[in-house]
Amino acid sequence: MQSYIPILFFAAIAALFPIAILVVMALLRAKAPNPTKLSPYECGIASATDAHDHRFSVRYYLIAVLFVVFDVETVFLFPWAVMYDKLLLFGLIEMAVFLYILVLGYVYVWKRGALSWA
Amino acid sequence: MSDATFALVATGAKILFVWVIALATILPNLVWAERRVAGMIQDRPGPNRVGPFGFFQIIADGTKFFMKESVTPLYVDKLLYNLAPWITLMPGLVTFAVIPFGATLPVTIGGVTREVPLVIADVNIGILYIFAFTGLGIYGIVLAGWSANNKYSLMGGLRASAQIISYELAMGFAAAGVFLAAGTLRLSGVVEWQQQHVWNVVPQFVGFLVFLIAAFAETNRLPFDLAEAEEELAGGFHAEYSSFKFGMFFMGEYANLIAASALLATLYFGGWSLPGVAFTGVWGALASVAVFFAKTIGFIFLFLWVRWTFPRFRYDQLMDLGWKFLLPLSFFHLIAVAAFVAAK
Amino acid sequence: MEPGLFFFWLFSAVVVVGAVGVVVMRQPIHSALFLLLSFLGVACLYVQARAELVAAVQVLVYAGGVMVLFLYTIMLVNVKRQRTERYLHRQAVPALGFGFLFLLVVGGVVVNEARALAGKAPAADPAALATTVIGSETVLGNTQAVGWVLYRDYLLPFEIASLFLLVAMIGAVVLGKRTMERFD
Numbered sequence: 001m002q003s004y005i006p007i008l009f010f011a012a013i014a015a016l017f018p019i020a021i022l023v024v025m026a027l028l029r030a031k032a033p034n035p036t037k038l039s040p041y042e043c044g045i046a047s048a049t050d051a052h053d054h055r056f057s058v059r060y061y062l063i064a065v066l067f068v069v070f071d072v073e074t075v076f077l078f079p080w081a082v083m084y085d086k087l088l089l090f091g092l093i094e095m096a097v098f099l100y101i102l103v104l105g106y107v108y109v110w111k112r113g114a115l116s117w118a
Numbered sequence: 119m120s121d122a123t124f125a126l127v128a129t130g131a132k133i134l135f136v137w138v139i140a141l142a143t144i145l146p147n148l149v150w151a152e153r154r155v156a157g158m159i160q161d162r163p164g165p166n167r168v169g170p171f172g173f174f175q176i177i178a179d180g181t182k183f184f185m186k187e188s189v190t191p192l193y194v195d196k197l198l199y200n201l202a203p204w205i206t207l208m209p210g211l212v213t214f215a216v217i218p219f220g221a222t223l224p225v226t227i228g229g230v231t232r233e234v235p236l237v238i239a240d241v242n243i244g245i246l247y248i249f250a251f252t253g254l255g256i257y258g259i260v261l262a263g264w265s266a267n268n269k270y271s272l273m274g275g276l277r278a279s280a281q282i283i284s285y286e287l288a289m290g291f292a293a294a295g296v297f298l299a300a301g302t303l304r305l306s307g308v309v310e311w312q313q314q315h316v317w318n319v320v321p322q323f324v325g326f327l328v329f330l331i332a333a334f335a336e337t338n339r340l341p342f343d344l345a346e347a348e349e350e351l352a353g354g355f356h357a358e359y360s361s362f363k364f365g366m367f368f369m370g371e372y373a374n375l376i377a378a379s380a381l382l383a384t385l386y387f388g389g390w391s392l393p394g395v396a397f398t399g400v401w402g403a404l405a406s407v408a409v410f411f412a413k414t415i416g417f418i419f420l421f422l423w424v425r426w427t428f429p430r431f432r433y434d435q436l437m438d439l440g441w442k443f444l445l446p447l448s449f450f451h452l453i454a455v456a457a458f459v460a461a462k
Numbered sequence: 463m464e465p466g467l468f469f470f471w472l473f474s475a476v477v478v479v480g481a482v483g484v485v486v487m488r489q490p491i492h493s494a495l496f497l498l499l500s501f502l503g504v505a506c507l508y509v510q511a512r513a514e515l516v517a518a519v520q521v522l523v524y525a526g527g528v529m530v531l532f533l534y535t536i537m538l539v540n541v542k543r544q545r546t547e548r549y550l551h552r553q554a555v556p557a558l559g560f561g562f563l564f565l566l567v568v569g570g571v572v573v574n575e576a577r578a579l580a581g582k583a584p585a586a587d588p589a590a591l592a593t594t595v596i597g598s599e600t601v602l603g604n605t606q607a608v609g610w611v612l613y614r615d616y617l618l619p620f621e622i623a624s625l626f627l628l629v630a631m632i633g634a635v636v637l638g639k640r641t642m643e644r645f646d
Contacts, residue, residue, distance in 0.1 A: 004509055056537075056538065057642070058538065058638055058641045058642055059638075059642070060534055060538075061531070061534050061535065061538055061638065062634060062635065062638040064527075064530055064531045064534045065531060065630070065631075065634035065638075066631065066634065067527055067530075068523065068527040068528055068531055068630075069627045069630050069631050069634075071522060071523050071526070071527045072523055072527075072623075072627060073624075073627060074522075075519050075522060075523055076612075076620070076623070078515075078605065079515060079605050079606070079608045079609030079612060079613075080609055080613055082605050082606055082609050083606055083609030083610055083613065086596060086610070087609075087613055087614075091613055094613060094617055094620070094621070095613075097621060097624075098620065098621060098623075098624045099624075101621075101624040101625060101627075101628050102624055102627060102628065102631075104628065105627065105628040105631040105632065106631075108631070108632060108635070109631055109632075109635050112635050112639060113639070114634075114635045114638060114639065
């Protein structure tokens with residue numbers, strides 16, 4: 001608990017520092033808006049559709065789901081790694097079972113092509 | 119001076135040191151160093167007009183960043199557009215709090231000698247704190263891409279975030295080997311273990327390589343910088359940003375770079391320790407700080423060097439590398455380390 | 463006010479503001495951002511309760527994984543804000559009624575617990591609560607405690623968790639591939 005107070009200070013400084021600079025710069029800066037400058041960048045062409053309607057592949061969603069699954073697996077690994085010298089062989093076997101089941105899933109995902117061309 | 123006041127002053131001094139030396143000094147000079155190193159590798163001078171060897175180029179660049187007009191395009195999502203650079207910059211800066219940058223420094227005030235551990239916050243969850251904040255950094259990129267109302271920004275933001283989350287997994291698995299050996303998640307514990315045994319790069323060389331490659335991908339550095347490729351995505355997720363907001367993305371990337379270098383030095387190369395050297399006393403502590411910074415700068419130089427050496431990866435090659443090669447490799451590495459430790 | 467209590471109220475306020483923001487915001491992405499804020503507030507509360515591993519997991523998995531998933535989904539589906547929505551929903555009155563009922567139940571539980579705790583003194587050494595005794599040694603830290611208990615006493619739920627994750631992976635791929643085959 002004690003060690004988190006410096007983090008709070010540090011985070012507060014890290015948070016306020018960019019804001020302070022932004023405020024100072026907002027006061028000092030030039031301001032000259034015109035319609036061309038304000039339009040979104042598309043190599044000189046006026047964009048026809050709202051960018052938010054741009055359809056992108058569902059592969060990104062799949063990557064995110066797989067990331068969540070493997071992230072949970074990683075999170076299970078860390079307490080195990082820390083207590084490993086007390087869990088030893090029993091710990092190794094139980095973690096091996098856990099990882100084996102997830103490896104099965106990983107191989108399935110690979111074979112079905114969800115990891116390709118993303 | 120009571121213990122509590124001393125602790126407060128010591129913490130303040132450490133925070134000041136990290137801010138002034140690590141961030142306010144290394145970061146701007148990194149901009150200059152990047153361009154000089156680029157020049158060296160490409161057999162041209164690089165910046166050499168402003169100050170000796172162009173050293174004050176950053177002042178010119180910084181002034182340019184601040185004074186240029188900040189063009190905010192119409193139809194951007196104002197809240198997200200302004201929030202995104204800040205979300206990108208903050209995690210890169212905050213990760214320095216848990217990295218130990220020196221041995222314990224004995225300070226004598228009023229006849230009482232107290233040992234000051236040279237780490238700002240030696241939290242129990244050490245590396246998980248760093249991974250957590252790295253994960254938060256993704257939001258800056260995704261939100262920047264979305265808010266700018268520009269197809270190129272959106273695609274760039276999506277690709278960059280997908281890349282970062284893919285390599286975060288390999289990084290976690292590789293780092294788990296180090297913490298398995300050390301028996302603690304605290305980074306100072308890892309340095310102590312390396313002091314007593316051997317630098318982690320020797321027994322866990324494969325893990326080191328995986329972590330190194332993942333670090334390149336996490337910091338969006340070449341050969342993994344497709345998301346912000348100047349030629350291909352017109353700047354990617356920060357295409358619509360100008361002036362200081364763009365500068366914040368820039369600074370965030372460099373802060374991440376410095377943090378990744380410091381982390382590599384700490385996890386695999388012994389941090390502030392040297393084999394066989396005991397860093398005692400005030401001079402020992404200062405020497406250990408110098409050793410730590412030397413290693414960090416060595417890794418920074420490696421990052422800069424690789425940028426101008428390798429061609430860029432295509433996006434599908436990039437994702438294949440992360441999911442199909444690094445992840446199984448780091449997984450086998452972890453099993454091997456665990457089996458080895460159990461056999462001992 | 464002692465600092466611990468002050469930070470508790472601060473973090474709780476952040477969580478509540480985040481939760482209210484999720485409901486009130488008109489753009490779905492803004493709602494997602496406020497949910498993220500709420501998660502971060504909860505993580506800070508976990509740190510205060512000396513459950514540091516849980517706080518780290520909260521940020522790593524929830525804020526760093528699940529929320530990214532939410533964001534991708536929102537961007538993929540691109541739900542537009544409704545321009546003609548009414549400010550006060552048709553179901554406002556029944557909602558208020560149920561909300562009040564819920565408040566009664568939760569408030570009753572909180573008051574009961576407060577009364578039960580009122581007589582007791584705070585723990586003499588809070589740090590001692592976060593230690594685990596293994597054999598002859600006392601080990602500090604939430605990570606170690608979770609590691610010791612999860613992989614011995616709660617082994618079966620842990621292995622079942624891997625089955626959950628397997629099912630999640632297979633389900634995601636099945637649904638995702640079907641969509642890809644339809645639209646590619």
